[in-house]
Each structure stands twice: as C-alpha cells, then as structure tokens.
Amino acid sequence: MNFSSIEKNSQKTWEDEKLFSPEIDSEKKGFYIQVAYPYPSGAMHIGHAKTYTTTDIIAKYKMLAGYNVLMPMGWHVSGTPVLASVEKLKEKDSETVKIFTENFKIPEKDLKKMHTPDGLVNYMVDEAEYGYKKGMKILGFGIDWRRELKTIDEQYKKFIEWQYEKLNQKKLIGKGKYPIRYSPKDKMAVGDHDLKEGEGIGIQEFTLLKFKLEGFKNRFLVAATLRPETVYGQTNLWLNPEYKYTVIKTGKEEWILSEKAAEKLIYQKENIKKIGKMNSRELLGEKVEAPGIDRKIPIWPASFCDPEIGSGIVTSVPSDAPIDMAALIDLQSDESIAKKHGLDFEEIKNTKIIPIIKTKKFGENAGEKILKEMNIKNQKELDKLEKAKEIVYKEGFHSGVMLEAAGKFKGLKVSKAKDLIKEELIKQGKADLFFELEGKVVSRSGGECVVRLLDDQWFVKYGNKEWKKNSKKDLDGMKIVPEVFRKQYEQIFNWLDDKPLTRAKGLGTKFPWQKDQVIEPLGDSTVYMAYFTIAHLINTIEAQKLNDEFFDFIFLGKGSAKNVADKTGLKVDLIEELKKNFDYWYPLAFNVSAIELIPNHMSFSIFQHNAIFPQNKRQIGTINLGMLILEGKKMSSSKGNVILINDICKKMGTDYVRFSLMNFVEPWEEMNWQSKEVSKGIKNLNNFVEQIFKLANSVDEEKIDLKKLNDVDKWFLNRINFRINNYIGKMNEFELRSALQEMSFNLAKDFKWYKRRNSKLNNAIIFYFVKNWCKIISPFMPHLAEELWRHVLKQKNSVFLSGLPEKQKIDKSVGAGENLIEKVLDDVIAIKALAKIEKPKKIVFYIADEWKWNALKLLKKVDRPDFGLVIKTLMADKTVKKQGKTAQLVAKEFSSRLMEFKDLEKIDEEKILNDSKEFLLKELNAQKIEIFHEKKSGFDPQNKAVKSMPGKPAIYLE
C-alpha cells in the first residue's frame, strides 16, 4: 500500500471540502473540544503526538456520530524561553545552535531568521519542517486552521486584558509580599531552568524571634527558628563564642545577627544598614528579654551555633530540642567554660527545664529522652543530633499537644498552635519572618542565590474561600475523564493558594495596572478556549478597536450590539456574528490536557471560567492524558532519545503511527513506546488491513438476504454487530484502546474463525463487514478509511459524514452454536493428544438427555456452588430423582461448575454438530463422525454416553 499518496489524497480532499472548518449549523449539535495549545519551541515528537492524536480521534469520532465538531489550535509563546533562545542564538552559543540544528533539524542558514522573538516564533510555527504545525498536518488532524492564534497577537492581548479586568472587578486580584528565589549576581528571579545547582530546592519560612538586650534602648538579638511554638520552653540564648556578630539598623530597631544573615536580609527588608560589629564576648552572660514568655534569660555559649545557618543565634529549648539539651549538659558538666566566659555557674547548674509539648512517644521531655535513647554524649555529635531533631520534630508536630507552659495555647495540637503563636508574636512586634533556601542554589552564571521578598507582587487569589467553593461546585457538575482523577482535582482545589500573576520579563500581555510587568504564562492560558470560538473573525479586526464593552457583549451578553458598534466603530452585523459563534460553541465540551497540568492549567481554567463566565457558558468536562515514555525512559531531545513525527510517519505510515499511539494503553495511562512491540502490532494490523482492502475490492452486494445465510454467516454477522456495540460503548467512555482493539484484533480474530469455518464467504456479509469496519476505524486511521470509503467502496461523501453504525440487537443463541463447535474441537484435540490417536477412524458424540437440560433450569434457584444444596434442589424433581446414580453424577458436575451451567441456554446440539460435520472432519483429520443421543446410541464401547452434559457432548474416539 502506498501510504504517502493515500495520505496526500485524503488530506487534499478534506481541505478542498473544508471538512474540518465548521460553521454554525442550527441543524446540528455542536461539539467543541480543545486541547492545551503547545509551546512551539522545538521538534514535535511522539510524546506530543499522543496528546493531540487522542484529541483528534475523539473529535473525529464525534463527527462520525453526527456532531458539528470544532477543534482549534494555537501557539502559547508567552514567557521567557523564546527570549532566552533568541539571546543565545544571537550570541551563536554553540550548545543552543547544536540543539536547533541537530535536535530540531533546522538548517543552519535559517538560524539568522531567529534573531528576534517574532522571527523565532514565526519560524518555529510556520517554517520549521519538524515543528508542531507541520507535524499536526502530517498526522492529519481535523483542526480548523482559520482560528489559529499566537498568544502575542494584539487581539489576543486585548482579550487577556479584559479577562483580568473581570477578575479585578470580582476582587480576585490582589497585591502583597511574596518570597522568590533570586540571584543577586544576575539581578533576576530564578526558576529551576535557570540553575546550575539546587534544582527543586525550596524556600523555608523561619520565624525571627527578637530578644531585647538589657542595657540598650532598641537593640535586639535575633534568632531564627522553624518552631515558634517552643518559645514557652526557652531557658537561654546560644551564641557562638568565637564569632563576631553584625549589627544592622532596620527601621527604628537595631538587630544583632550573623554577617551572612544580614546580607540575606537586605533582599527581604527595606533600608537595611550595617552599623557595627559586636564580639560575642561582649554579649555572653548578658540578659535578654525573651519573646512570648516576657522573662529575662541569659546568653550562653554553644559551639554548635553556626553563623552560616539562620541568624547564627539560637534560642534554647532543652525540653524539646535535643541539641539544646546536649549543649546545656556540656555547659553544666564543665565549670571551666563558665569561668572562661565569666558566667554564673550556679545559674547554669540550676537551670530548670520547662516542658512544653507532650507526645505519646516521648512524654513531656523529648529532648532529654532522645539523647538517652540514641546515646548522644555531647553537642559535637552533629549527625546524630540532626537525626534526633528530625524524629522529635515530626513526632511533636503530628501527635504533640501543648502543655500548661503555653498559657492560653494549652491543650492545642502543635500543628495548630504553631501558626497561632507565630502570628501573635509578629502582631506584638516580638517576631518577624525570615526566608531561607533549603539548600545551596547557584544560578547558571555561577551566582549564589538568596530569597528575595517581593513587596508589591500581584496575585490571583486562588486562595479565596468563596471562589474555591463556587469552583468546587462547578467541578462537581463536570465530567472528569477518567473519573479517578476527580479526587486529585479536589485535593488541588483545597491546596491552591494565591498565585503570583506577573513577572518582570517575558513575552505576553502587559499587566494593565503596572505596565512594566507582564502577565505570566500560566495566567494568559486559562480561558482562551472562549476566544477560539471567535478567533477566525476577530483576526480581521484592528486590535485597538477592541474594548471591554465589546467582550462583555460577546461573552457575557451585556449591553447591545448597537451600543458596542457605536463605541468601537465596528459593524453591528459583525458583532452579532461573533456573539452567535460564541453562543453556538460554548460551553466547551472538553478541555483536554496532560495529567501533569491538572495542578495548574486545568484547575485554573475551572476557577477562571467560574469567575468570569455565566453558569451555562463554562466547560462540561476535562480529559486528562497520560504521558509517553520511550523504551522505558523519559524522552529527552538533548539526549537524543526521541522519535520525531516526521521520521516515524514516513517510516510507518501516519495511520499506523496513530494506531500505535492508541494500541497499548488507555489515553490517561502512561504509554511505553517500545519499537519491538509497536512493529509487532503493526504487522498484525497490516495483514488485516490488506485483507480488508482486498475483500472490499471484490464485493459490492449491499443487501443482506437473511434467507441465504448459513449458521456461520449468521454467527459472523452477529459477531460484527457485537463488536460494533462494544466499540460504541467504549468510545463513549473514551476508552480508545479497548474500542480500537475490539475492531482490530478482536474482529480480526472473529473473521479468522469465520474463514476457517466457511469455505465460501457470503458477499453481502463481507460488504457489511468492510463498510462498517471502515466507518468505525476512521477516527483512528482517517487516511486509509477515507481512501477505502471513497475509492474502493465508491461512496460519495466523506466517511466522517457517514454516521455511526446503529446499535444492533445481539442474538445470543447464534453464538452458543459456535461456542459448542469450538469447545468440541478443543476437547477432541485434547483427547487425540492424550490417547495418541493422530488420525481418528471414528469420532462419536453423545448428546445429553433431555432431563439433564431440564435439570439445568432448576439451578436458577441455587446461589452458591454447594453440592448438598444442588443435589437437594435437583432431587426435589421427580424426573431427575428417577435417574438415581446418574443424577448424583450430574449434581456433582453442576455444583463444581455452577456459574458455567447457570447461564447455559438450550440449543439443538445435534443439528449444530451435524451441520458442522464436514468442518470437524477436516479440522480433526478424522474419517467418520457419528452423533447419538445419550440413551439411543446402541454403540458405546467405553461407556462414555452417561458423561454427556448440556453444552458438552460425551466423546468417544478410535
């Protein structure tokens, strides 16, 4: 078969006939399916293809089912990657050039076209041979290209501005502080992809406790802690005795802390000034006022105090912190240290430990207890102490309860008390927040990163409770495919919090209220599905004419077309046309995307639809797709283990690629593309497809004459209908793999049996088979199906307009006959092997007596395979009882295979076997077949006849 010419022909026909450019059609129901538009930054590989192919198949199936289907496509080019690539290409950065020329297969001479963002975007979309758009065309997607958009189109930007105006009106946009990872050297915020070291390292929030130093007006030592709730157990403050601390001025206060912490604070507080140094010798032994407990506590030395960590000052809570306990014991057990620093040893010795948290595991004094348990001797065993801390902390957080010392927080769970105490301390001015990276983070350029606290960051308030509640309501009414992901959505909805909306850099829409900021890429890709419904028309309008009234009218039905026309200078007709388009296509039937996007795109989309659009103009459901790995490994274009669409389609044929993408797992499952398995699958498929084409060429008999059918014909017809029904059922649940297998391998199997059983195939049946197969395979293999439909089966219009086959009645008894033949065949083969009879002279079948069939009916009352129950039930019947020992035998069989016998329907075994005599003789390589009723045999040398059961004739061979 010449795939390439078939593909070209089919695609040309679709284009000529504008098959996939739907117009409003009041006669037809609309079905609008939308798949997350890609970031067109490279070559399209089979991983991308899986997502889009799945969507395309669903779209084509719905078209076959009679819907007016819309599937648009756009290009998400917002954000920084394009800018970064342009910079690097201009610099002729060798690594980037290599990626573009080798991995994306872009000719080197074209690289100069990509020295501007627009140039790069346009090239990647329209010119790149291996790009997404070309790939999608190769794959034969039914995309309405008139509606193509880029997220930097001027009209699109107007739409985004309108979107955020709406959110703002609902008070869902806010401004506030926000910590980010920041590289002082590069003077920019850094994401994971900007890093040389420390990917995935997060930001930790510390509470900065302020201890007023005695003898000073406004001077505080500050200690950073992750555990503000432990303030009630403080006994003293720890300083590193060998260190010179820095004094800074912040507002009216002066803070003492490590040099490193001071450096970090510069990025988190305004107007930090270093004003001096203080040696720890000046501080040891002095008293400070401890926050939370409002008591004076002394400053003592501890070697574990690391100026690199936190503020270099630690508040001591020996009852709960193992390391504090260890340091205290060290101090208490060696008077010389106190002497050296001029401390009051009596005070050290008499230090009272204050229990604050009670846990099941450690009681009230976890610090002391775990030191003993882990046999920790002093504060120098840092590794052990680190572990001890972790254990105590976890135990306390999950099961701990605050004790009396915590005052009004007594009795609260630690997990709850923590935030309450923190907030109270901050409110009282006794604490502040301090953000710290969890580990070392280094930017690409080699600069060590810190946390920067943005003062006036804009947010989308996904944390808003009312909004969450309403969005959750929408979610409840939506169809989630597959349903198992609903839980995940619900969890995400609970967890979602206010999310930064703007960035300083990147392509996209300028933020209307602060023009030096750009709406970040996840913000301009949440409700664009609505825009697609009018994209083909809005493209022709000058962007500056578009205003809020315009969008309000089209999407929300506010105002009138005339009013909008007056304000924008647009024609009333055009405005009404736009609105009609939106009203026809919305609500969106399905939003399709990869599972990974559930926590952002997909969830945001539900939220924002809820906030902006009226109830009946949101989305009906989501389809969530699994990703694709290659030979068990993640695909990575930099490592070269990718399969590009152009290459694989050329090699295998587009329709076989589409088939293979669906053949192994359901759409939402992760697929492992293994070339070996794929080609095996294709081999089988190809045999079947070629047979079909051959058959199709040989038949044109439309009408099935039931009178001319033999039993096997009927069986096959029945089987085809059965498969079609299954297919429709599966497709409606989006179980594409099961549906595909029904009509490829399963139907092929049926056909194989049909051929085996029937020497002459019935033309009408074959025609029916081929025609319906062509229809239902068409969403999966559109090019071949269209070729078969138009040029072999000589049908006029596209196969996609031909309508789904109707659901057919299935006649179970027809199947039973073939089941009997199969079973008998299997049994005789088994016996032949065991008895070592290769060419039987004679095969005798004994058919079960009438009373055995009647006894079968009695089984309806039996609900479990209990021999006692079965025999009791059977013996209650006179005709059965008469049979004596044989009845017992039957009862035993029935009870051991109850489920099998229960569903058995009465069939004429004699006739079925007789009709198939010839077939059985041939298959079994036998000379003669005789069929008797159990009690009328007259020939039963081995006494087999008694063993006959309904559905299972007794067999004798010789």
Place this chain on the structure above:
RNA sequence: GCAGGGGUUCCCGAGUGGUCAAAGGGGCAGGACUUAAGAUCCUGUGGCUUAGUGCCUUCGCAGGUUCGAAUCCUGCCCCCUGCACCA
C-alpha cells in the same frame, strides 16, 4: 514531607468476589504448508496427574473478612507523577 496513581504468570499487559492457572500480545517449543528460509495457519507454554480430568502452588509482603479473594478490609515494603512563578 504532602497529594494522586500503581505493583498480575518468562516479558508487555487485561482482569475488581465464584464460569480464574487468570484475556490478548510477545518470546519460546512442537506441528502443517514450503526444496529451504520467510510469511501464514494449528497446538502447547506453573507443577504433578489424566482419554476432554483431578489435585497442589501462584497475582508486592504479612494478617483479616467470606462457604469462596488477584479482586474487599488492616498494616508494611517498593515504584511512578505533581508540589507554584515553571512552560
């Protein structure tokens, strides 16, 4: 750590209470066809046993519920995905 998903026979993968030693495919073995290879078709593929049978063992591990569990419940171990400024 938190959240979601998952662990099935040589391999890939179906299977959510009885017809399950467990679909389908692959691999492997045997047979038919062929001069041969390939393609195609048939048969077998946990163990023992047997004229189409019966028994034992098996569905991550350990318990439990039930007349009956791969399937339900509890605990444990392991794997994958996401965790926010990143598209």
